[in-house]
Amino acid sequence: MPFRLSHVVLHTGFVQTYTVERSSGDWVNGRWTEDPPVQISVAGVVSVAQEKDLQPLHLGDQIKGAMIFHSVQPLYVTRVGTTQGTSDIIIWNGQRWRLLSIGDYSDYGYYKAIGERIEGC
């Protein structure tokens, strides 16, 4: 049996609490209409994937950035089938991050997700 790393993800010296907004919805005449998202409190290690970069554009100064979120609970990107929905959004440090990729390390007791900053500026 693989060595479990969930205790590292939940280690009191590293762990933070963040909120996961999980959306589902329905199709209405070809348009995806989201229901109000369910908010889930999740604990795990948060680290930087891509530092905040300033992009001076013709439409104003914009900031790009990405964070890594570890969790012992499953996180999701776009889902098809009976529980359709778009990617989880994580609220951390007062900002919103849309999950772009999920690493399923559940055999080792955790999930690793990369979220892109969606505030824009």
Added chain:
Amino acid sequence: MARELTLTQIEDIFQGLFVSILGWDITSPSKVNDVRISWPEEGMPAFLITDDVVFVQCLEVDEPYNRQREVEDTWTLTTPELFGRTIGYTRVWQVNAILYGPDSYQNSQELRDKIFYPEHQNTLQKNYLYLVPDVAAPKRVPEYFQGRWWKRVDMSFVLYESVVRSTTVPAIDSISVTIYEGDEGNKIAEINNE
């Protein structure tokens, strides 16, 4: 009488039209939402390689008839203070249909042929949309994704929309005239006409 389709309205018209042409509203109501509007702000769930799905994209395009539009300007006094002004012209739309799925090619043939049926032409004309009958052949453009070739067919329709916009223009309700003598002379008359 203003008439001008919003982007949402024209997307909705073609969503319903394509569903109707493909017969999905009657034969398989569960597929009514498999004609989907592209580019939702927050994204949308994907589909499977086994799903027949059509994406609708509506874009205004530049062409000589659109650029050199004819402006019709008529004036009607609607109230004592306002004139009504209507401007009419033709707007040109390109409506893309991006078809995926095992039957995507066959579905493109259905769209291409049946859009000319009177019932579907009536749907367009009720919304002041007129199809340019020179419809280009659908293009087969299979897409490689995650180790498999997904069947895909692209096609477009061009339509003219008769647009009438209404605005109001303030009328001159009253004038006052003051007459002076010479360049900097004394005021010699004042007329207030209300």
